[in-house]
Amino acid sequence: MPNMSRRTLEQFIKDFNETGRVLRPNPDWEEDLRQTVIVTPEIEERVRSYSRMKKKKVAQECHCQEGETRPGVAPLIKMNDGNYIPSFGLGTWLGVDKKTGELMPVKDNSVQRAVEMAIDAGYRHIDTAAVYNTEEQVGAAIQNKIAEFVVQREDLFITSKLWNDRHRREDVLPALQETLAKLGLDYLDLFLIHFPISQYSNGTYYEADFLDTWKGMIDARGRGLVKSIGVSNFNLTQMKRLLAMSPVKPAAIQVEVNLNLQQPELIAYCKTNDIAVIGYTPFGSLFHNKAKKDAPPPRTDEQALLRIADKYHKTVAQVALRYIMELGVIPIPKSVTKKRIEQNIEVFDFQLTQAERNVMKAYNNGYRVITVDMWKDAPDYPFEHKK
C-alpha cells in the first residue's frame, strides 16, 4: 500500500466493501500533503476491521456469539428504532466526593485524555451527561480524534442526558442544544431523561410529568438533533406507564447493573419490549477502595471469581463486565487510567459457562450503589425506599 491519506484509505475500503470492486482513490488526495501518512499494516488492519464491522452491522441481540467476537471491538446491537448501539462504552462521570457527598469537581483534563485513550483502544460508545460537567472534554477528545483521522463522527456513538431542571416539554430542545454546543457536535446518538425527577437547581421540586418531558424528547428527535431517545433510572412501573401512554417507545434505558444489582425483572421487561439496556456503575462494590462499609460481597479477592478469572486469563473486573454483557446489558465502565481503559474492553474473546453464570447470579441481592437518597421524598423517586 503506497502513501495515502487515512481518510482516503477509509473511503477506498468503504467503497471496496460496498461495491466489491476496487475503486480509484479520491483523485484529490495527492493535493493534501499534510494529510499524507505512511499507512502501516497496523493502520490498514484497523481501518479494514472497522469498515467490515460497519458493513456487517453485527446485530447481536443479547449474547455475544462465538465467532462474532474480536478483541477490543464491541459488536453492535440493533435498537427498536433501527439504529445501532455498540455493546460496550466508556463512562465519564467523575463520581461523588466521599466526604462532602458533592459531585467531584472537574479539576483537569483527565476525562478528555481518557476519551482519547478509549477511542485509540477501540471504544466507539461514550457516555456523558449535562450534570457531569464533562461534555466539553468529551467533545474536545472527539474533535481531536476526528482531526487525527482515527475515527469519523459516524463511527462514534455519543450519549448525553437531560438534567432534572429541564423537564418541561419546551425546555428539552434548548437543553439539548446547550449539550450539543458543549460537545461541539451537531447531533447526539442517544439522549436520555437522566432521572424521572423534576427538581430546580435550588432543590425545590416542580410539577412536570415525565410524559411531557418525553414529548419534548420526541420533538427533539423530530428536529434531527438526536438519533435515538431513551430514559435513565426509570423503574418498572414508570416504564410500563411510559409505554402505555406514549406512541414512541424509548430505544434504550440506562440503569445501575452490577453483580449485586442484576435487575432481572426490568431487563426481562425491556427484552420483551425490544428496549436496549445500558448498565451503569458496572463494577458496583467490587473494588475495596470504592465499596461502602455496608456493601455486600463480592470484592475482587473473592475466590470463586478469581478461579473464573484465572481460567480465562482475565481479571475479576473483566469477568464481571463479561457477565453483564451476557445478561444482555451494555456496560459503560468509567476509568481515566490508560491500562484499565484498555483492559476493560478486552471482554469479547471469551464466554462464560452456565455454571459460571450461576455463580455470578448468586451475588444478586438488590443492593444499590446509586440510591439518590436526597430525593427520596420526590413524587417520582424511582428506587425502593430503605426500610
Ligand SMILES: NC(=O)c1ccc[n+]([C@@H]2O[C@H](COP(=O)([O-])OP(=O)(O)OC[C@H]3O[C@@H](n4cnc5c(N)ncnc54)[C@H](OP(=O)(O)O)[C@@H]3O)[C@@H](O)[C@H]2O)c1
Ligand atoms: N444514568 C445515571 O444516573 C448514571 C449513574 C452513575 C453512572 N452513570 C454512568 O456510568 C458510568 C460508570 O459508572 P460509575 O462511574 O459510577 O462506576 P464504575 O464504572 O463501576 O466504576 C468506576 C471506578 O472504577 C475504577 N476502575 C475502572 N476500571 C477499573 C479496573 N479495571 N480496575 C480497578 N478499578 C477500576 C475507576 O477508577 P479510575 O477512573 O481511577 O481508573 C473508577 O473509580 C459513569 O461514569 C457514567 O457515565 C450513569
